[in-house]
Amino acid sequence: MSTLHTVNKSPFDRPSLTSCLNHLMPGDAVLLIEDGVIAARKGSAFSSPLEAAMKDCSVYVLSPDSSARGIGDGDMVSGIETVDYGGFVDLVVKHDRTQSWL
């Protein structure tokens, strides 16, 4: 039993990502979408919280959203995987429930 968590707000604008990371269970996945992708850039204040989360959870970025903001795959915290819209659907199907952090 696992949960897919989506975060669509910049962590610099709202505490949605922080709250999400505080409520992860081992085996859960986090998908950063829309302005949520801003957290994924390496060297940001949120790199280490994401690295800590990746010890027992997966972190994904929706690539159309990161590309739109000029964040290339090589610019991201290592360990983060990118997915396209089809991959987003696959993640929803793979987990038991989806929780949006608005």
Place this chain on the structure above:
Amino acid sequence: MSEDAKKFLYVNRKAPYGTIYALESLEVVLIGAAFEQEVTLAFLDDGVYQLAKGQETAGVGMKNFSPTYRALGDYDVNKFYVERESLEERGLTEDDLQEITYEDEDDDWAEKPSIRVVNRDEMKKIMSEQDVILSF
């Protein structure tokens, strides 16, 4: 409660009045209550302010919808989980929340509190046990 009832969790993370999320959540809970699902409400982050006692909204020209939470017990919505860490971060305690009760039909209609303050680990577990999560 039918046997095929699903577990629905409504996650409330926004303060009332500044945005429409809190009121919209309450509206959906009231609608959802008609479908006899197993409903749980979670209040965390600024969402804990939705249950603050003493809300006076005349000055901002908006309807004070906080009394409506007290009516939810009549619709079998009586599990209000409030995150302790979210209260503490905001300088609040359980005493700052309005009293919400329900009548337990399995216990001779005894009046019982609906609000349960839980810590973050308990909240994580509650979230992980749901069939459907609706976020506001």
